[in-house]
Amino acid sequence: MSSEIPVKQVDPSSDASENKNKNSGTVELYASRKKIYVKEVKGFFQRIRNVSLTALMGMYFLFVWITVDGQPLIHFDLPAREFHLYGATFYPQDFILLSGMLIICAFGLFFITTLFGRVWCGYTCPQTVWTFIFMWVEERIEGGRNKRIKLDKAPRSAEKIAKKSAKHSAWLLIALATGLTFVGYFYPIRELITDLFTLQANGWAYFWVGFFTVATYLNAGWMREQVCLYMCPYARFQSVMFDPNTRVVSYDPNRGEPRGSRKKGVDPAELGLGDCIDCGQCVQVCPTGIDIRDGLQYECIGCALCIDACDEVMDKMNYPRGLIRYTTENELEGKTSKLLRPRTFGYGLVLLAMMAAIAFTIATRVPAQLDVLRDRGALFNYNGEGRIENTYTLKIANMSEVPQTFTISVSGMEGIRILTEDTVTVESSENRSLPTVVDVAPEVITESNNDIVFTLESQSDKSLVLETESRFVGPNR
Amino acid sequence: MSTFWSIWISVIVLGTVFGCWWLLLATRKSQTTDTETDKTVGHSFDGIEEYDNPLPKWWFYLFIATCIFSLGYLALYPGLGNFQGLLGWSSTGQWETEMQEADERYGELYAKFGDTPVPELAENDDAMKMGQRLFANNCATCHGSAGRGSLGFPNLTDDDWLYGGDPDSILTTLHEGRNGNMPAMGTMPNMTNAQVDQVVNYVLSFSGREKDAEAAKKGEEVYAQACVACHGPDGKGNQALGAPNLTDNSWLYGSTYDWIRETVVNGRQNQMPAQGDRLSDDQIQILAAYVYSLSN
Numbered sequence: 001m002s003s004e005i006p007v008k009q010v011d012p013s014s015d016a017s018e019n020k021n022k023n024s025g026t027v028e029l030y031a032s033r034k035k036i037y038v039k040e041v042k043g044f045f046q047r048i049r050n051v052s053l054t055a056l057m058g059m060y061f062l063f064v065w066i067t068v069d070g071q072p073l074i075h076f077d078l079p080a081r082e083f084h085l086y087g088a089t090f091y092p093q094d095f096i097l098l099s100g101m102l103i104i105c106a107f108g109l110f111f112i113t114t115l116f117g118r119v120w121c122g123y124t125c126p127q128t129v130w131t132f133i134f135m136w137v138e139e140r141i142e143g144g145r146n147k148r149i150k151l152d153k154a155p156r157s158a159e160k161i162a163k164k165s166a167k168h169s170a171w172l173l174i175a176l177a178t179g180l181t182f183v184g185y186f187y188p189i190r191e192l193i194t195d196l197f198t199l200q201a202n203g204w205a206y207f208w209v210g211f212f213t214v215a216t217y218l219n220a221g222w223m224r225e226q227v228c229l230y231m232c233p234y235a236r237f238q239s240v241m242f243d244p245n246t247r248v249v250s251y252d253p254n255r256g257e258p259r260g261s262r263k264k265g266v267d268p269a270e271l272g273l274g275d276c277i278d279c280g281q282c283v284q285v286c287p288t289g290i291d292i293r294d295g296l297q298y299e300c301i302g303c304a305l306c307i308d309a310c311d312e313v314m315d316k317m318n319y320p321r322g323l324i325r326y327t328t329e330n331e332l333e334g335k336t337s338k339l340l341r342p343r344t345f346g347y348g349l350v351l352l353a354m355m356a357a358i359a360f361t362i363a364t365r366v367p368a369q370l371d372v373l374r375d376r377g378a379l380f381n382y383n384g385e386g387r388i389e390n391t392y393t394l395k396i397a398n399m400s401e402v403p404q405t406f407t408i409s410v411s412g413m414e415g416i417r418i419l420t421e422d423t424v425t426v427e428s429s430e431n432r433s434l435p436t437v438v439d440v441a442p443e444v445i446t447e448s449n450n451d452i453v454f455t456l457e458s459q460s461d462k463s464l465v466l467e468t469e470s471r472f473v474g475p476n477r
Numbered sequence: 478m479s480t481f482w483s484i485w486i487s488v489i490v491l492g493t494v495f496g497c498w499w500l501l502l503a504t505r506k507s508q509t510t511d512t513e514t515d516k517t518v519g520h521s522f523d524g525i526e527e528y529d530n531p532l533p534k535w536w537f538y539l540f541i542a543t544c545i546f547s548l549g550y551l552a553l554y555p556g557l558g559n560f561q562g563l564l565g566w567s568s569t570g571q572w573e574t575e576m577q578e579a580d581e582r583y584g585e586l587y588a589k590f591g592d593t594p595v596p597e598l599a600e601n602d603d604a605m606k607m608g609q610r611l612f613a614n615n616c617a618t619c620h621g622s623a624g625r626g627s628l629g630f631p632n633l634t635d636d637d638w639l640y641g642g643d644p645d646s647i648l649t650t651l652h653e654g655r656n657g658n659m660p661a662m663g664t665m666p667n668m669t670n671a672q673v674d675q676v677v678n679y680v681l682s683f684s685g686r687e688k689d690a691e692a693a694k695k696g697e698e699v700y701a702q703a704c705v706a707c708h709g710p711d712g713k714g715n716q717a718l719g720a721p722n723l724t725d726n727s728w729l730y731g732s733t734y735d736w737i738r739e740t741v742v743n744g745r746q747n748q749m750p751a752q753g754d755r756l757s758d759d760q761i762q763i764l765a766a767y768v769y770s771l772s773n
Binding site: 027028029030031032033223226229230375377378381382383384385386389391392393420433435436437 | 504505506531532533534535536537609610613617618619621622623624625626627628630635725726727731732
């Protein structure tokens with residue numbers, strides 16, 4: 001496969017002075033988080049992120065308000081156990097579809113990660129998206145990076161308190177909007193908001209709104225990169241999918257080293273320097289606080305802010321762009337990298353197969369379901385006619401929008417009959433249990449266990465046919 | 478539980494919580510350096526080594542928080558032997574509360590039908606859907622989902638009733654239960670084997686299924702002595718006693734010669750449990766109507 005990717009350790013280190021234990025030579029096992037002051041940067045990749053961020057946030061905050069014919073577009077109705085998605089209604093029986101969707105999401109993530117590294121983290125992950133929103137707010141209220149550092153060092157003053165409280169209020173407001181929106185997918189949002197403010201809502205609604213508000217505020221305001229470094233499982237296993245052909249954000253040491261400052265317009269070759277002017281911009285803009293020039297690190301979320309920052313500097317220096325760029329390990333070593341490789345095909349194939357399977361399942365989904373439960377109490381009975389009967393409960397779920405009348409029939413044994421009602425009407429989204437008795441002449445029965453099939457045919461919609469297998473138990477000859 | 482076990486449990490539980498706390502504090506100062514190093518902790522699994530680096534501080538606080546949470550939990554909820562917790566919560570109590578809430582919620586629905594006469598209720602679709610669900614939850618275990626019974630459990634869908642199929646009899650059966658008792662050999666405990674065979678043949682002759690016409694004739698005398706008190710001279714049974722009709726084709730304990738012989742020799746004991754203390758009057762009213770509707 002590949003040679004080992006050299007890894008250097010660049011944890012945000014804690015300040016040694018605050019962590020000394022005077023009595024022994026040992027120190028705290030637990031280091032405080034060192035606050036990272038992220039410098040704002042503009043550039044190509046930041047613009048891409050702004051587009052994805054706006055699109056995702058727009059969907060998240062707007063979809064909850066959209067109603068079609070008075071029905072919310074997306075409504076996960078937990079008490080009624082109905083899931084309304086884009087006009088279709090799903091039931092707990094359809095959970096296999098959810099599993100399929102999650103498998104698609106997982107393989108989509110694997111597929112994109114082998115090709116382009118952690119782009120999910122950098123551009124679309126909610127943790128990143130909300131963190132960037134919060135950082136934007138922070139920048140507007142407290143000012144740029146240097147101002148923020150100064151403000152934090154400054155003694156308490158009216159101005160500092162004003163700025164800090166303004167920032168946290170703004171954060172909490174955004175977090176509250178997030179929490180309300182989230183719960184709004186489970187509880188129609190217009191009712192939710194009126195109920196919440198008139199104190200009519202269920203205690204759980206308050207709890208969950210509060211929970212998501214606090215979680216958003218803490219994650220995007222206080223935890224930030226700690227989530228990616230210490231909590232996120234995807235962060236850990238995405239690194240496993242890298243190979244020398246994966247495009248990741250990399251510094252080109254061949255071009256950049258040896259680094260050093262110089263005057264503008266001086267040919268670096270004369271000074272024996274590479275293109276890196278050691279300005280530290282790439283470190284200051286990094287949301288996880290690493291130095292990309294140390295090579296690939298597990299903290300890197302592939303957000304490409306350092307690329308934007310470095311390109312800006314290169315432009316000023318009149319050097320070509322791309323000292324830090326999306327590139328592969330192979331390309332850095334001067335080899336060519338392949339986009340198409342076994343991993344790409346493997347993940348891509350599973351992804352396509354799952355998509356096809358889900359599409360097929362949804363396309364052929366019959367809006368009704370039949371389950372047959374044999375009675376557990378008795379094996380079989382002789383009835384008055386001397387025939388052998390079994391009792392079943394048919395569970396008929398009608399997931400269509402109209403009531404359905406079904407004709408019930410049973411087959412699989414000679415002369416098998418239904419003794420109870422052979423038609424049943426099931427209301428829309430009703431789940432009907434129908435006790436059904438089936439009998440067979442004893443001479444027909446040769447096995448103690450016989451396969452039979454119940455068939456339900458809708459009288460109004462001939463395409464709606466349900467078939468479910470069951471067993472008919474008779475005496476053992 | 479006894480005081481000893483109560484203390485035993487409390488000591489183990491609290492010991493574990495405080496033990497975790499102690500472990501956390503004891504290992505707190507185990508680091509030799511607080512900056513990043515290339516030093517590893519010295520073990521290697523499949524070439525994977527671990528750096529000897531500090532852990533995040535919030536982790537430590539999270540551990541402490543879980544310890545505090547457990548202490549809070551143990552103070553509020555039962556967990557320390559016999560101590561019931563300050564909230565007084567118990568699973569039984571929770572179940573009772575939920576049952577009460579359910580009664581309040583569904584009681585109204587049942588109450589709508591509680592005063593309606595059974596035959597009228599049997600015509601009501603909503604009540605019958607409810608009845609079906611009640612039946613499935615409370616009766617189907619013995620009588621089957623469709624109420625057709627099985628060996629030893631009466632079929633409720635035919636017109637053959639042990640204790641009567643009129644609304645009042647059904648209500649009485651449901652409220653108070655029934656005890657069925659067929660003594661072995663009926664009222665003739667000294668019955669011989671030959672006489673048993675005779676009486677079985679006689680009983681089968683009611684439905685024209687006797688094996689041995691001679692024996693059946695002799696059986697009439699045995700029947701008059703042993704069975705007539707309950708089942709009547711014509712074998713039509715007696716609903717006041719719950720004695721089954723022997724002339725029709727519905728048999729509670731099987732219709733074959735061997736089954737009937739078994740019944741005569743060993744007798745039958747059976748019980749329909751009383752539901753009056755399990756279900757509300759309104760529920761029983763709905764159930765009675767549902768059972769009534771099965772055969773009407």
